[in-house]
Amino acid sequence: MTDPQFWWYVSRASAIVAWSLLTATVLWGVLLSTRVLRAADNPAWLKDLHRYLSGTAIVMTLVHVGSLLLDPYLRDETGFGPVAALVPFASEFRPLPLALGIVALYLMAAVALSSLMMRVIPRRAWKAMHFASYAVVALVAFHAAFAGSDTGTWWYIMVSTALIVATMLAVVVRQVVGSVAAQRQRAAERARQVPQRNERLRVVVAERLPLAEGVLGLRLAPEDGGPVPVWAPGSHLTLHLPNGLERQYSLCGDPADRRSFDIAVQLSERSAGGSRFVHESLRVGEAIEVGPPRNHFELEPARDYLFIAGGIGITALTSMIASLPASRHWSLVYLGRSRRSMPFVNLLESRYPGRVRVHAADEQAGRYPAAAEAALSSAQVYACGPAGLMDELTAAVPAERLHIERFVPADRAAGIVVQPVHVQMPGVGSFQVPADRSILDVLEDAxxxxxxxxxxxxxxxxxxxxxxxxxxHxxxxxDDAAxxxxxxxxxxxSRALSPELSLDL
Ligand code: FES
Structure with missing residues (x-):
């Protein structure tokens, strides 16, 4: 190393890069937290970028501190060493600006640590710690303005001004957009809480639409003319039919359209009175009750999706597809007996050219290798369809990439010797459940x-x-882990592995 100023250059360059990355991290975090990037639906890569920016900012800060310690001028002329670099006010060289930088470093480390521990600490604690990022950029701005030896140069003043203006802008956006977003979120939460857990809503059949051979579309609008409750892609609705039966159907269509609930009902050959009643007896204008939308098939943020639908399983996937921004990567494999029996097939093909692959058994020979394709892909797989298809996917695709919804239950009780269980419900009572009755039946009867x-x-x-x-389970x-x-x-x-269970609503 011949240039005696080498470490000075490194310390200045790393300081500017670290400061810029820190500002970019805060700006990006503000855009994410205020949902300004809503159109992108906060997919995983946006959050990853936030983490990469902050991680690189920390690395560059450490390079900055290391290069200061290696700078021979600072070491020989001011006695700058590890203690001065890590303990506030331990240095005689510009003690206050240096102290601010050291405090900023510790705060930055605390924010990063809280993010790494996000899953184990309360969300409130993580959020509160994250707000310290604003203090970090403010401290860094003061530290940078007064600690460096080049603070008076024109380029330094320009870079500093740009970074400080960007940070102030971030704070303003956070306050203004953030409070609007918070209000909206509170309103959405209020809407979601009504109806409550099992509260029913009266709806009228506004339209009956033949969607495919044996598949009837129903448009159900609230009887009072108001909007339907908020629902998310993958949700289903329980219909309480006038003949006393209850049936669940996936909501299809766009979750943003709250004028009605849209469902598609396939006439089952072995109908016990549910789908047959809907097809043959439920008329336009008739009022029925429905339960609140429930969702056990949520669409998680991801870079790439592979949707696989078997027959009527397409209904749950249509709402997922409708909710995605146009820029998102996804494709759909739609399997069925014949195009005539496959609802939405023409609509999906014409609306999303190049993204939809249809395999109708009466047109194409052989079975479509859906499980093999899903296993080879790196996309998140969302599938709904008959039991055989779901079993194949479960066997082929790693659980962390597979999200399925079954409308026919898997046979999980085979080979299991069911034991009696004692159930406690605090504030309700305790119940002995014999081996030949379900826990639900015993609780209901009591x-x-x-x-x-x-x-x-x-x-x-x-x-x-x-x-x-x-x-x-x-x-x-x-899945059981969820x-x-x-x-x-x-x-x-479900039963119990232990002799007792304590359950609550
Ligand atoms: S009643 Fe449907 S899951 Fe238990």
Missing amino acids: GAPVTGSCRKGVCGTCELRVLGGTPL LDSVT KDAAGVMYPCV
């Missing part, structure tokens, strides 16, 4: 405030919180 609908472990209506004991609502993470079980089919 007058506990529980409800069920499908009673097959598919709809999720009977969900209860697990306060104690170990459930034996036998349902097909979501249920355990959420601390819930579905007592219409």
Whole structure:
């Protein structure tokens, strides 16, 4: 190393880069938190970029500190060493600006640490710590303005001014847009809370639309003329039919259109009175009750999606597709017996050219290798369809990339010797559930405030919180890890591995 000023150059360059990256991190975080990037739907790469920016800012800050320690001028002329670099006011060289920089470094490390521990610390604590990022950029701005030896140069003044203006802009955007977004979010949450857990809504059949052979579309509008409750892609609705039956159907269409609920009902050859009643007896203008939309098939942010629909399973996927911005990468594999029996097939092909692959068994020979394609892809796979297709996908695709919704439950009870279980419900009572009865049936008969609908472990209506004991999940609502993470079980089919369970609503 011949140039004695080398480490000075490194320290100045790393300082400017670190400051710029820090400002960019805060700006990007503001755009994410205020949902200014809403059109992009906060997919995973936007959050990843925020993390990369902040991580690189920390690395450049450490390069800055390291190069200061290696600068022979600082070392020999001012006695600058590790203590002066890490302890506020330990240096005699510009003590206040240096102290501000050191405090900023510690705060930055605390923010980064809280982000790494995001899953284990309360969200409020993480959020509060994240607000310290504003203090970090303010401290860095003062530190940079008074600590450096080139602070009076024209280029330094220009860069500093640009970064400080950008930071102030970020604070203003956070305050203005953030409060508007918070108001909207509160309103949305209020709307989501009404109706409550099992509160029903009266709707009238506004339209009956033949969608395909044996598939009838229903448009259900609230009887009072108001908007339907907020629902998210992947949600389903429970219809309480006038003949006393309850049936669940996926909501299709665009979740942003709140004038009505749209569903598609396939006439089942083995109908026990649900789909047949809808097809043959439910008329336009007739009022029925529906339960609140429920969602156990949520669309998570991702870079790339592969949707796989088998027959009527397309309904849940249409709302997911409609909710994605045009720029998102996705493709759809749509399998069916014949185009005549496949709802929305022409609409999807014409609206999304190049993204939809249709395999109709009466047109193309052989089976479409959907499971093999999904296994080879790196996309997040969302699938809904018959049990055979869901089983193939489950066997072929890693669980972390697969999201499925079954409308026929998987047979999970085979080979299991069901044991009696003692169930406690705080504030309600305790109940002995024999091996030959479901937990839900026993709780209902005893007058506990529980409800069920499908009673097959598919709809999720009977969900209860697990306060104690170990459930034996036998349902097909979501994967077992998700249920355990959420601390819930579905007592219409599930049992217990422990002799006792403590459950709550
Ligand atoms: S009643 Fe449908 S999952 Fe239990």
